[in-house]
Structures are given as structure tokens and as C-alpha cells.
Amino acid sequence: MGSNAGFGAVVSYVVILGLLILGSRSFSPTFRRISYGIFVFITLSIFLLILGANFHYFSPSLAVLVMTWGMAVIAIFLFIVYLYFRKKKALPPSSEFFGVRKKPALDSEKGGSFMKSVESKEAALDPKEDSLSLLPTPDPFSLRTIFEKGFSVLLYGPTGSGKTFSIVIEHLQSLKNEGRIDQIVMIPCSDGMEDYDLLSKPIPIGPQEKMRMMMNLSREYSDVPLSVIAQTLGDWTRVEGPLKRVFRLAHEGERIAVVFDELNRASRAARNLILKAIDPVLEHYELHDFITGDVISVPLDRIQFCATSNIGASYSQTHDLDESLLDRFQSIVFVDYNTELEREIFKKQGLPPGIAQSIMNVAATLREAYKQGHLSAPLSTRHIKNWGQSILDGADPVSSARGLWLNRLISHDQHGYPDEEQLEAIEQVLEGAFRRPAPPRESPRKET
Structure with a gap:
């Protein structure tokens, strides 16, 4: 039994070593780090077990048995992790998803399989028969109706x-030109x-403005020293x-359209105030100013509330919009990338x-890759x-793509290194679109 267990321990150790080498050469930095950690842990455990057996803390057969089962379990776990990262990773450049092949036969008579793939995509993207037009971009006529009716x-x-x-x-600008609204107010949320x-927002007081305010206050309160007024006034107002x-302008009779840009970036307190402001009360909107105690009430047709939001787990520094806030909007519309607008x-x-x-x-290829979870951001x-x-200004298409957006789309590890497989895959897409071979790219760091 001891010899069989020893043979099993050796086999398990070799399997773990093979997975480590495979992960180091082919897969993500995350998988490499996991492999290194497990391999070092196994090696130290074997050393300690051998040391304990030599000092007779336990029998050699027990040490071999523990090593065998322990490494077998870890090898299975490591193999599962390997499969998980292989499935999650961006598909390698040779996959059918990107429609490309490594080293395509561009100089062949038929143009190679890669050329056929690109030509078929170009045919599919012909303006007369644009398959991308089937994406759920909003209907301008229905949107026009929504805005004309003054819906939030x-x-x-x-x-x-x-x-x-x-x-x-x-x-909204179209409605303003037609005289349906008087002003458009943009409120960027953060x-x-x-x-x-x-x-009421704080602003710094300039020296001249502060002096003017101090002089006015000193005339009103002549018995108060100017130094005390200066300390009381402070540097902000x-x-x-x-x-x-x-709300004030609407209360005075103007028709206002207010746009909360990226509403889900606003803090919880700000979102709660907005929720109360856009909730109709007896055919009126009401704003309660808890600072001054004022309550401003305006008819519903004086204010149109609009908001934009990026919803999804990939957007940092954002908050989920709860159901009570979403319920206050009369219309909620999904907006995908509009290829006609881009043309x-x-x-x-x-x-x-x-x-x-x-x-x-x-754009079509990389956006599909993003939808399937192979990229960290879409090509907007x-x-x-x-x-x-x-x-148009004379830059090379592939070089300018590298400088403008390529690194924005890919994921990075915790040390800031870009995902090499995703970089290579995007390079292959650019190669196919612009009919040029991708230059050899050196790794940003040495493999250990």
C-alpha cells in the first residue's frame, strides 16, 4: 500500500506541475498566481511531511497517504480552476467568435479563410441590409411622442x-425651438x-466680493467690529x-426640462431628494428645502424630468436605482448603440x-465580445x-486604435498589467478590418 501511495503522490505532483506550466504559458495572470501559490504550498507541505516522518512524529506510510490524497484533491481543484478561467477568458484569436485565424493566407488565390470571414461581415453590414439595425435602438417617433407629452x-x-x-x-432642443419649453437645465450627477x-451649493467668496459684503454688513450693524464680521462671514457662501x-423658475411661470445626467452616480441622499421632487402630489410637484424650510409647489406641466443612467455591474462608482425611484418615471427606455447615427x-x-x-x-465584433463577457468595456x-x-487627420487606423481606446476595452490584473490574450484578439480583429498583418507584440513582462 505504501508503494502504491508513493506512486500516486509522485503522479499527483507531476500533474500539478504540468498544470502550472500550462497555466504559465497559456492563460491569465490570475490563473498563474493561483498555480504558483498552490505549487509552493504543495512543495512546502511535502517537505514538512518528510521532515516529520524523519523525526518520527508519524509513520512514513501515513505521510505518503496524506500527500497522495492531499495532492489528488488539490490537482482536481486546480484542474477545475483551469477550466473555469479557460471558459471565462476572451476567446483566443484563432476562435470562430472573432472570425479570424492566426497567420491567415492573405496572399492565396481565394484570399484565405480569414478574408472570407471579413468579406461576409462586410456584406452583412451593407447599409441596404444592415443586420445591426435589428438591435433594440429606440424608435425616434415613439420617443418624440414621449417627450411631446411631457412624460418623465x-x-x-x-x-x-x-x-x-x-x-x-x-x-428637448426640438421642443424648445417649437416653443413648448423655455429652458433646458442639465444637472450632472456624481x-x-x-x-x-x-x-444650495457652496461657492468661494472672492476678496472684492467679501469686502463688499463686509461693508454692507458693517453699515447695517455699526456696533459690531469689522474683524468680527469678517470671521463670521467666512470664505464661502x-x-x-x-x-x-x-422649481423657482417653474413657480414663476417658465416651462423647464431638467436632465439628471448619470443619475445612478448621485449619492443616496441626493437620489432620495430627487425621488420626492418628481413624485406628483395633488397634480403638483413639490420641493421641500430642509435648509430654509421653504416648500415650492409647481403644476405638473411646468417641469419635465429626464434622466440617463448606466446600469450594470461593470460601471464603478455607481449605485443601483431602487424600484421606488424607477416607478416615478413614466417611461423607461433602453438605448443601444445606434449604427445609423454612427454612420x-x-x-x-x-x-x-x-x-x-x-x-x-x-465595433460590431468588439461589442458582441463585450456582450458575451469577453471584454471589460464596449467600443462606444x-x-x-x-x-x-x-x-481623417492622417493617423494610421491601427496605431490610433491602440492609442485611443484599445486599453480601455481590456481587463487588467491587480498589478495593472493588461490581459495579453484580449490584446492579441483585438489586434487580430483590427488586422482583419484594415487588411494588414498585426505586428509582433512583446510581452510587457517576463514570464517566470
């Missing part, structure tokens, strides 16, 4: 899809924005906050149609707009 509306979707300016501001910032200003952007830029189509091919409309402009 929340638009959500991936970052950089044009929710704020291409949809909300565009529709984690540092509290409820009192919406009511508060002015009317954006939400209170909206219009390229036309306005004057980008050649062939280059524009290649960019659309890359904002990204491809800047990319197209840089190409």
Missing part, C-alpha cells in the same frame, strides 16, 4: 451610446453630490442650487466610406467618433 423619462444603456446628447438633448447641493432654481457622424466628418465600414465592422460611439476623426 429615464434612458439607460451602455456608456457612450449617445443617451444624453444624441437623444435627450436633441429632442457620488460627491449631496441633497443640499441640489438646494451658498447660492441657489440647480434643482431649487428649476451619420462619419458622413459629417467626411470619412471615406471604406474606412467607415471597417470601423463599423470592428464616443470612441469610434474620436477614432474616425484621428484617421
Whole structure:
């Protein structure tokens, strides 16, 4: 039994060593770190067991038995971890998902399988038969109706899809031009924005303004020394906050459209104040200013509330919007990337149609990769707009992609190193779209 257990221990140790080598050469930094840790732990455990057996703390057969079963269990666990990371990782560049092959036969008569894949994608992306037009982009006519009726509306979707300016501001500006509303007020939300910032926001007092205020107060309170007034006044004052200003103007008769940009970035206190403000009370909106005790009430047709939000686990510094807040919006619309809008952007830029189509091919592939969890961020409309402009200014398409957005899309380990497999896969996509071989890329660090 001892010899069989010893043979099993040796086999288990070799299996673990093989998994370590495989993970070091082929898979993610996370898997490599797990492999290193387990291998070092196993090696130290074997050393301690041998040392304990030599000093007769326990029998050699028991030490071999413990090593055998322990390494067998750890080898199985390590193999499961290996399979998990292999499935979770971005598909290697040779996979069908990216539609590419390593070292494609571009100079062959038929153009190689890679060329066929790219040509088929270009045919699918022809403007006359655009398969991407089937994506759930909002219907402009239904959105127009929503805004015309004055509904409170929340638009959500991936970052950089044009929710704020291409949809909300565009529709509201159209209503303003028609005389349906008088003002559009944009309120950018952030984690540092509290409820009192919406009511009255602090601003620094300049030297001249402070002196003017001190002189006015000294005339009103002539018996108070000027030094005491200066200390009491301080260096900051508060002015009317954006939400209170909206309610004041609406109370005075103006028709206001207010846009909370990235609402889910606002703090809990700010979101609670917004929830109460957009909740109708007897056919009126009411704003309770807890700082001054004022209550401002305005008719429902004087204010239209709009908001944008990025919803998803991949967005940092954001908060979930609870059901009570979502229930206050009369319309909630998902906004995906609008390929027709992106083509219009390229036309306005004057980008050649062939280059524009290649960019659309890359965007479609990488966005699908993001949806399936193979990339940490999508290629946004904002990204491809800047990319197209840089190409128009004379930049190389692949080089400008590396400088503008490539590292934004990939994941990084805890030490800040980029995911090499994802980098290589995106390089292959760029190679296919722009008909050029990807240059050899050196690893950012040495493998150990």
C-alpha cells in the first residue's frame, strides 16, 4: 500500500506541475498566481511531511497517504480552476467568435479563410441590409411622442451610446425651438453630490466680493467690529442650487426640462431628494428645502424630468436605482448603440466610406465580445467618433486604435498589467478590418 501511495503522490505532483506550466504559458495572470501559490504550498507541505516522518512524529506510510490524497484533491481543484478561467477568458484569436485565424493566407488565390470571414461581415453590414439595425435602438417617433407629452423619462444603456446628447438633448432642443419649453437645465450627477447641493451649493467668496459684503454688513450693524464680521462671514457662501432654481423658475411661470445626467452616480441622499421632487402630489410637484424650510409647489406641466443612467455591474462608482425611484418615471427606455447615427457622424466628418465600414465592422465584433463577457468595456460611439476623426487627420487606423481606446476595452490584473490574450484578439480583429498583418507584440513582462 505504501508503494502504491508513493506512486500516486509522485503522479499527483507531476500533474500539478504540468498544470502550472500550462497555466504559465497559456492563460491569465490570475490563473498563474493561483498555480504558483498552490505549487509552493504543495512543495512546502511535502517537505514538512518528510521532515516529520524523519523525526518520527508519524509513520512514513501515513505521510505518503496524506500527500497522495492531499495532492489528488488539490490537482482536481486546480484542474477545475483551469477550466473555469479557460471558459471565462476572451476567446483566443484563432476562435470562430472573432472570425479570424492566426497567420491567415492573405496572399492565396481565394484570399484565405480569414478574408472570407471579413468579406461576409462586410456584406452583412451593407447599409441596404444592415443586420445591426435589428438591435433594440429606440424608435425616434415613439420617443418624440414621449417627450411631446411631457412624460418623465429615464434612458439607460451602455456608456457612450449617445443617451444624453444624441437623444435627450436633441429632442428637448426640438421642443424648445417649437416653443413648448423655455429652458433646458442639465444637472450632472456624481457620488460627491449631496441633497443640499441640489438646494444650495457652496461657492468661494472672492476678496472684492467679501469686502463688499463686509461693508454692507458693517453699515447695517455699526456696533459690531469689522474683524468680527469678517470671521463670521467666512470664505464661502451658498447660492441657489440647480434643482431649487428649476422649481423657482417653474413657480414663476417658465416651462423647464431638467436632465439628471448619470443619475445612478448621485449619492443616496441626493437620489432620495430627487425621488420626492418628481413624485406628483395633488397634480403638483413639490420641493421641500430642509435648509430654509421653504416648500415650492409647481403644476405638473411646468417641469419635465429626464434622466440617463448606466446600469450594470461593470460601471464603478455607481449605485443601483431602487424600484421606488424607477416607478416615478413614466417611461423607461433602453438605448443601444445606434449604427445609423454612427454612420451619420462619419458622413459629417467626411470619412471615406471604406474606412467607415471597417470601423463599423470592428465595433460590431468588439461589442458582441463585450456582450458575451469577453471584454471589460464596449467600443462606444464616443470612441469610434474620436477614432474616425484621428484617421481623417492622417493617423494610421491601427496605431490610433491602440492609442485611443484599445486599453480601455481590456481587463487588467491587480498589478495593472493588461490581459495579453484580449490584446492579441483585438489586434487580430483590427488586422482583419484594415487588411494588414498585426505586428509582433512583446510581452510587457517576463514570464517566470
